[in-house]
Amino acid sequence: MIDLRSDTVTRPNDAMRKAMAEAEVGDDVYGEDPTVNRLESLASEMMGTESAIFVSSGTQSNLLALMSHCRRGDEYIVGQDAHTYKYEGGGAAVLGSIQPQPLDVEGDGTIDLKKAEEVIKPDDYHFAQTKLFCLENTKSGRVLPMNYLFAAKEFADRANLGFHLDGARIFNAAVKLGIDVKEISSLFDSVSVCLSKGLGAPVGSVLCGSKDLIGQARRWRKVLGGGMRQAGILAAGAIYALQNNVERLSDDHYHAARLREALLDIDEIKVEPGSADTNMVFISLPAHSPQELAKFLQQKGILIYPGKSMRLVTHLDISGSDITDFVEALKSFFPVG
Numbered sequence: 001m002i003d004l005r006s007d008t009v010t011r012p013n014d015a016m017r018k019a020m021a022e023a024e025v026g027d028d029v030y031g032e033d034p035t036v037n038r039l040e041s042l043a044s045e046m047m048g049t050e051s052a053i054f055v056s057s058g059t060q061s062n063l064l065a066l067m068s069h070c071r072r073g074d075e076y077i078v079g080q081d082a083h084t085y086k087y088e089g090g091g092a093a094v095l096g097s098i099q100p101q102p103l104d105v106e107g108d109g110t111i112d113l114k115k116a117e118e119v120i121k122p123d124d125y126h127f128a129q130t131k132l133f134c135l136e137n138t139k140s141g142r143v144l145p146m147n148y149l150f151a152a153k154e155f156a157d158r159a160n161l162g163f164h165l166d167g168a169r170i171f172n173a174a175v176k177l178g179i180d181v182k183e184i185s186s187l188f189d190s191v192s193v194c195l196s197k198g199l200g201a202p203v204g205s206v207l208c209g210s211k212d213l214i215g216q217a218r219r220w221r222k223v224l225g226g227g228m229r230q231a232g233i234l235a236a237g238a239i240y241a242l243q244n245n246v247e248r249l250s251d252d253h254y255h256a257a258r259l260r261e262a263l264l265d266i267d268e269i270k271v272e273p274g275s276a277d278t279n280m281v282f283i284s285l286p287a288h289s290p291q292e293l294a295k296f297l298q299q300k301g302i303l304i305y306p307g308k309s310m311r312l313v314t315h316l317d318i319s320g321s322d323i324t325d326f327v328e329a330l331k332s333f334f335p336v337g
């Protein structure tokens with residue numbers, strides 16, 4: 001199968017599975033799982049933070065961050081289509097009693113800082129208290145410009161807001177810019193990183209931040225039922241991912257760029273702007289049915305999500321020849337002439 005639906009579909013290879021099978025474990029709720037402890041140290045070292053916590057998913061990681069920055073009745077500023085607002089089941093409101101203040105996201109994935117400043121509530125009990133500013137990097141496969149991040153940090157500091165990054169794909173951003181990931185992570189008070197996407201671990205995310213903040217997150221993780229016991233088996237896969245699968249993200253970016261180039265040559269396909277900045281290409285089909293295309297491709301062993309705008313994602317389990325095969329299959333869908 002050539003699965004272009006998401007980078008979450010990556011599967012552990014033999015070496016990762018071996019590391020998982022051989023992991024030393026203990027009860028992590030007691031802080032006694034040596035492999036989880038090793039992962040948390042490695043993650044905080046890589047991110048340049050005091051502390052880190054291994055959690056079940058990116059959704060849980062973001063929720064823990066929101067609940068650690070904000071109390072009941074507080075508010076966070078977030079992108080209208082940000083994962084932490086739109087794609088997490090309303091968890092901040094449901095479980096944290098935290099009110100979102102969503103704002104439109106600009107074409108380049110940023111949130112206009114002037115607009116953000118305008119929605120900060122005055123200190124008056126008619127209003128929720130604005131406590132946190134959240135960004136996402138990469139956003140829909142786009143790397144946020146470093147200059148923007150510097151300005152956003154300055155804004156958050158000046159406005160006395162906490163500053164959280166949903167860095168599910170922060171390593172894609174760092175690899176694309178050719179910088180140490182710390183240069184991005186150090187600007188934020190907390191950073192959530194997915195290990196189960198392009199990095200290829202089967203399960204888990206890490207939330208990184210100060211000792212204090214991660215201490216709070218550890219308490220909320222237990223409350224949310226996320227205290228895991230011999231989780232070292234999972235952490236071993238995550239350590240393997242951080243040690244072996246970061247630099248190679250550039251292969252995924254290269255494959256996405258090649259894919260974009262090839263698709264630009266197919267008249268029936270519209271390649272959307274912002275494609276292939278990292279590992280995602282967005283296309284639409286002005287005159288054909290996406291559902292028909294998806295069905296046609298599936299018969300050839302290729303998986304895509306049909307839709308008005310279709311996201312094609314390159315990852316660890318997509319090779320150069322998969323890209324070639326996909327483009328050939330795609331061309332054969334359109335009538336000749």
Ligand SMILES: *Cc1c(COP(=O)(O)O)cnc(C)c1O
Nearest residue numbers: 057058059060083136166168194
């Ligand atoms: C995937 C993703 C998450 C959540 O991760 P899960 O592990 O699927 O819960 C959060 N933010 C962004 C930007 C993501 O792409």
